Amino acid sequence: xxxxxxxxxxxxxxxxxxxxxxxxxxxxxxxxxxxxxxxxxxxxxxxxxxxxxxxxxxxxxxxxxxxxxxxxxxxxxxxxxxxxxxxxxxxxxxxxxxxxxxxxxxxxxxxxxxxxxxxxxxxxxxxxxxxxxxxxxxxxxxxxxxxxxxxxxxxxxxxxxxxxxxxxxxxxxxxxxxxxxxxxxxxxxxxxxxxxxxxxxxxxxxxxxxxxxxxxxxxxxxxxxxxxxxxxxxxxxxxxxxxxxxxxxxxxxxxxxxxxxxxxxxxxxxxxxxxxxxxxxxxxxxxxxxxxxxxxxxxxxxxxxx
Amino acid sequence: xxxxxxxxxxxxxxxxxxxxxxxxxxxxxxxxxxxxxxxxxxxxxxxxxxxxxxxxxxxxxxxxxxxxxxxxxxxxxxxxxxxxxxxxxxxxxxxxxxxxxxxxxxxxxxxxxxxxxxxxxxxxxxxxxxxxxxxxxxxxxxxxxxxxxxxxxxxxxxxxxxxxxxxxxxxxxxxxxxxxxxxxxxxxxxxxxxxxxxxxxxxxxxxxxxxxxxxxxxxxxxxxxxxxxxxxxxxxxxxxxxxxxxxxxxxxxxxxxxxxxxxxxxxxxxxxxxxxxxxxxxxxxxxxxxxxxxxxxxxxxxxxxxxxxxxxxxxxxxxxxxxxxxxxxxxxxxxxxxxxxxxxxxxxxxxxxxxxxxxxxxxxxxxxxxxxxxxxxxxxxxxxxxxxxx
Numbered sequence: 001x002x003x004x005x006x007x008x009x010x011x012x013x014x015x016x017x018x019x020x021x022x023x024x025x026x027x028x029x030x031x032x033x034x035x036x037x038x039x040x041x042x043x044x045x046x047x048x049x050x051x052x053x054x055x056x057x058x059x060x061x062x063x064x065x066x067x068x069x070x071x072x073x074x075x076x077x078x079x080x081x082x083x084x085x086x087x088x089x090x091x092x093x094x095x096x097x098x099x100x101x102x103x104x105x106x107x108x109x110x111x112x113x114x115x116x117x118x119x120x121x122x123x124x125x126x127x128x129x130x131x132x133x134x135x136x137x138x139x140x141x142x143x144x145x146x147x148x149x150x151x152x153x154x155x156x157x158x159x160x161x162x163x164x165x166x167x168x169x170x171x172x173x174x175x176x177x178x179x180x181x182x183x184x185x186x187x188x189x190x191x192x193x194x195x196x197x198x199x200x201x202x203x204x205x206x207x208x209x210x211x212x213x214x215x216x217x218x219x220x221x222x223x224x225x226x227x228x229x230x231x232x233x234x235x236x237x238x239x240x241x242x243x244x245x246x247x248x249x250x251x252x253x254x255x256x257x258x259x260x261x262x263x264x265x266x267x268x269x270x271x272x273x274x275x276x277x278x279x280x281x282x283x284x285x286x287x288x289x290x291x292x293x294x295x296x297x298x299x300x301x302x303x304x305x306x
Numbered sequence: 307x308x309x310x311x312x313x314x315x316x317x318x319x320x321x322x323x324x325x326x327x328x329x330x331x332x333x334x335x336x337x338x339x340x341x342x343x344x345x346x347x348x349x350x351x352x353x354x355x356x357x358x359x360x361x362x363x364x365x366x367x368x369x370x371x372x373x374x375x376x377x378x379x380x381x382x383x384x385x386x387x388x389x390x391x392x393x394x395x396x397x398x399x400x401x402x403x404x405x406x407x408x409x410x411x412x413x414x415x416x417x418x419x420x421x422x423x424x425x426x427x428x429x430x431x432x433x434x435x436x437x438x439x440x441x442x443x444x445x446x447x448x449x450x451x452x453x454x455x456x457x458x459x460x461x462x463x464x465x466x467x468x469x470x471x472x473x474x475x476x477x478x479x480x481x482x483x484x485x486x487x488x489x490x491x492x493x494x495x496x497x498x499x500x501x502x503x504x505x506x507x508x509x510x511x512x513x514x515x516x517x518x519x520x521x522x523x524x525x526x527x528x529x530x531x532x533x534x535x536x537x538x539x540x541x542x543x544x545x546x547x548x549x550x551x552x553x554x555x556x557x558x559x560x561x562x563x564x565x566x567x568x569x570x571x572x573x574x575x576x577x578x579x580x581x582x583x584x585x586x587x588x589x590x591x592x593x594x595x596x597x598x599x600x601x602x603x604x605x606x607x608x609x610x611x612x613x614x615x616x617x618x619x620x621x622x623x624x625x626x627x628x629x630x631x632x633x634x635x636x637x638x639x640x641x642x643x644x645x646x647x648x649x650x651x652x653x654x655x656x657x658x659x660x661x662x663x664x665x666x667x668x669x670x671x672x673x674x675x676x677x678x679x680x681x682x683x684x685x686x687x688x689x690x691x692x693x694x695x696x
Contacts, residue, residue, distance in 0.1 A: 001529050004554075008521035130347035132542050134574045143553065150528075150555035225518045225546055227574055229345075235516055270522035275512045276482050 004149045005271050011155045011224070013263020014162035018217035019240035020247065020255035021169060022210040028173070028250040029182045029206045032106060035113040036091055038237015039120040040211050044084040044218030045135075045228055046124065051083075052076045052138050073138055080219055081212035088211025089204055091116055097200070117234075124230040135226035138219070158220050165213060166256045172209070173252055182206060186250065246286050248299025257297060262286065334370060334377040334630065336623070337384065337400030339411040339421050339432075344388025345515070346540050348570040349413050349615050353435065355608050356616035357381055357410065360623055370627055373635030379627075382406060386417050393417035397424040397432070405640055408432065408626045408647055413615055414540075414565075415439035415486035422449040429641070431648050433626055433671075435618035436587075438564065439489045443671040448648055450671035452622040452659065453564075453587055454696075456486075460493025462677050462694045463561060463585050467534050468501050470679075470692070471559050471583075475502075477509040477532035479523055479547060481539060484515055490538040490563055508532045520547055524554045536561045541568035545575035552578055559583065564677075569613045572686040582682050587614040588661040589678050589690035597660040614661070621659035629654065 019041055026034040055072045067075070095116050099109050142153040173179035181202045184192050193199050221236070222228060239262060247258025265282040273281060289297070338357060342350035361379045369376040382404045386393035393412045400406045401424070408431040412418045418437035425432035426446040433450045434442055438459060443449045467473040476498050480491035495507045508530035511523040524547075527535060537547050537560065544566055551560065562584030572579065590601050590611045600620060604612040630636070632650040636643045657664045657673070664673035676695040680688045 001525060004525050005522060008519075008525060012519050012521065125343065130343040131351075132347075132570065132574055134545070134576070141553070143555070145555055148529075150553065152553050221518075226549070227518075227542055227546055229542070231516075232518075236518075267522045271526060275523055276514075279514070 001148065001271075004151075005267055007149065007151050007155060009264040009267035010159050010260070011263075012267055013260035014158050015217060015221055015224075015236065015259075016240045016243045016262050017256045017259025018162050018165065018213060018220070019237060020244035020259045021165065021252065022213045022217075023241050023244040024247075024249055024252060024255035025169070025206055025210040025213070027244070028252075029185050029203060030096075030100075031186060031250075032096065033110050033113065033241070033249075034210070035110065035237075035241070036095075036116040036120060037210065037214060038233040038240065039117040040084060040088055040091070040233070041214040041218045041221070041237060042124070042230065042233030043087055043120055044080060044211075044215035045222040045232065046128070046133075046218075047083050047087075048076055048080040048215065048219040048222060049133055049135055049228055051079050052136055056136055069140065076138060077216065077219060081215045084215035084218070085208040085211045088207040088214070092204065092207045097203075117237075121230050121234065128230070130230070133228040135222040135228055137226075138223055154220075154224055158224060161216065161220060162256075165216065166252065169209070169213075170252050178202065178205060242283075242286060246289050246296055248293075248296030251296070251298040254296055254298035261289075332369075332375075332377055333380045334372075334636075335380045335382060335404060335406045336626065337382045337397075337404055337406035337409045339384050339386050339393055339396045339400060339409055339417070341388040341413055341417065342383065342385035344386075345542055346388050346414065346568075348541065348568050348613075349436070350385065350388075352569065352613055352616040353411065353413060353619040354383055356604065356612065356619040357383075357623055359604060359607060360620055364627075370631065372631050372633065375635065377636075386412050386421070388414065388417065390416055390420045393421040394424045397421040398428070401425065401428045401430050406430070407630065407636075407640075407643055410435065410619065410622050410626065413437060413619075414484075415442055415489070416484045418442045419485055422446055425449060429648075430644050431626065431629070431651055433622040433651075435622040436564070436615050437486070439485050440672075441485065441489075446671070447652070450625070450651055452618050452625060452661070452664065452673065454675050454677055455672055456490045456493050458696060459563060459585055459677060460490055461497035462679075463536065463563065464494055464497035464501060466583070466585070466679055466692070466694070467498065467536070467561055471534055471561070473533035473559075475506055475508045475530070475532045477511070477527040477530055477535045478507060479509075479511045479513070479520065479527060479535065479537045479539075481515050481517075481543070482512040486565065487538045491536070494536055494538070518546060520550050521554065524551050524556065527551075528554050528556055532558070534559045534561050538563040538565060540565045541571040541574065544571060545578065548575060548578045548582070564614060567614045567680065567688065569610050572682070579682050580684055580686060583691065584680055584682075585677050585694075586680050586688070587678065588617050589680050589688055591687055592690050596658075600660045617659075617661045621657075621661055621664075624659070625651070625654070625657060628657070 022037045095112050144151055181197050243258035243262040244255045247254025265285050269278045269281040340350040340353045361381050364370055365378055369378045384396035384400055386396045400409055409425055410433055412421050413436035415437040418434040419441050422442050426448045431448055435452050438453055438456045440455055478491050480487040482488055499506055509527045560582050564586045566584040567586040629647050629650040633646040662675050664675045666673055674696050676693050679692040681691040683689045
């Protein structure tokens with residue numbers, strides 16, 4: 001039962017970690033809490049749904065050639081990431097950049113982000129209606145049982161993908177020129193353009209990365225919990241944001257560790273106590289961590305925080 | 307200025323309308339407080355479809371005859387977003403702004419309990435089609451329903467699990483933040499422990515609305531060595547629970563309640579739900595007489611088989627119309643008419659609905675009627691398995 005719960009917690013924490021990484025990326029560059037991120041995750045899941053059902057031929061439209069299962073998965077991920085990245089960049093262009101150009105206080109941008117989130121949720125509700133969608137079985141489910149422990153291949157894939165994404169992002173931010181530029185922008189937005197760094201391009205790149213991450217998280221979430229609804233991103237998004245703060249927002253390691261901590265506390269509280277107490281105890285623990293380290297586990301104190 | 311003037315006129319006319327018989331004369335207005343969006347939109351849709359069908363049928367035949375006069379029906383649909391607060395607000399809007407004679411809905415107990423409070427204090431008859439929690443009508447003389455209650459449904463399921471599924475230990479997984487699953491889970495536990503003794507409900511696990519991951523609870527349930535899993539949840543959560551249970555290696559039966567019986571369940575659940583049982587109000591497969599006629603009509607009009615919510619909405623609306631007819635003529639005064647309808651509602655003893663015979667005792671708004679146990683067949687159809695009467 002203990003090992004079973006560790007696998008449960010790893011998988012559940014992976015989702016928080018994946019979404020928290022997106023929050024942290026944007027915050028790391030712009031010092032902006034992109035509250036729309038949870039809803040971009042939802043949009044990603046929906047786009048994944050439409051692309052995969054289209055490729056599987058559910059619309060009565062037969063593709064001239066049959067795609068193998070692996071190719072469908074590959075194409076779904078690729079197209080969904082591309083389109084979701086487009087959505088993310090559009091949000092940045094339409095909602096955040098004009099405000100940044102006017103040089104308004106960051107607080108207004110955060111409120112705009114909240115509104116963009118609501119806009120995406122309710123836009124989806126208006127466009128597609130309130131009925132639930134059933135995500136197709138994109139990755140054929142295989143059940144393994146080792147002794148008392150049961151798990152599916154999907155759980156393992158989720159955990160491995162999250163780990164890979166984390167390593168990839170860590171490399172990008174710390175080892176590449178792009179990453180250096182990102183860190184530079186967050187350090188001093190005024191001086192960086194003077195050094196010849198194209199600020200807007202870097203910011204767009206950040207949103208592309210963050211949104212495609214949300215798309216990956218969206219598809220994996222929909223594969224694991226195959227019921228889609230317009231508000232699916234709201235609660236998970238909020239919790240992922242909190243785990244990013246606990247880990248130290250703006251730090252890639254922080255988002256990863258924070259997400260796993262939240263996943264572990266939620267699962268183990270539900271195991272050891274009546275599950276009603278889950279959120280109460282889970283957030284109590286997080287509050288305690290923040291009281292001891294107000295900037296989060298990996299965070300460094302900065303003077304300008306929102 | 308012009309706008310202000312128009313508003314004044316509108317307000318004045320609204321005030322005049324109910325007492326004078328300008329256009330309220332030949333129209334009967336009935337309000338629907340239903341779940342059109344939110345967690346269970348299919349329930350709202352099914353209710354609206356059934357109501358529209360009934361309305362068209364009566365209006366085409368010349369309207370509803372009350373005393374010597376014929377009235378056209380006008381149904382007003384208000385969305386309660388499957389939220390308790392919105393349900394109360396929608397009920398108030400229907401009563402004060404739309405000035406309806408009576409209200410049908412809300413369907414789920416979470417919404418029906420608060421909306422019932424509003425309708426009862428505002429002295430308007432409200433009939434819920436689907437709400438099975440006792441609190442909906444308890445000590446509320448203006449509130450009625452068209453379905454059986456959870457204190458009846460719980461023991462029916464406990465007995466079924468014992469006799470047909472040979473269960474000795476049971477596990478329960480339910481949403482603690484919603485009135486209906488919470489109430490039913492407790493009634494089931496009580497009845498099951500009465501048969502098998504204390505501690506026979508080996509796991510009594512909870513979650514909160516909108517949860518998506520049940521792995522921690524299911525791990526406990528699998529480890530509890532229970533023979534069946536009972537989960538009185540709505541159609542949008544059942545597929546997740548059932549699929550995750552199977553992923554955790556649960557191979558024993560899973561039992562559900564009337565909230566499972568939505569037409570949408572099989573679209574979302576697929577193969578995982580086949581072969582499972584749940585209790586409900588009626589079974590579409592193998593229906594006869596008026597029930598069959600209703601099913602055929604609905605299917606022809608909307609393209610899918612009506613679920614229990616549609617059938618119960620149909621019955622609830624017909625109950626209300628019956629009470630209106632029994633008044634033998636409306637006075638045109640909203641307050642008096644509402645009172646007359648409530649008195650006639652309380653006088654109804656027997657009612658032959660498409661979901662079976664109902665009998666009222668005149669003291670409460672709750673009918674006594676049979677429950678049906680349905681098995682989900684390999685083709686994904688809800689097949690009649692057994693009928694249990696009080």
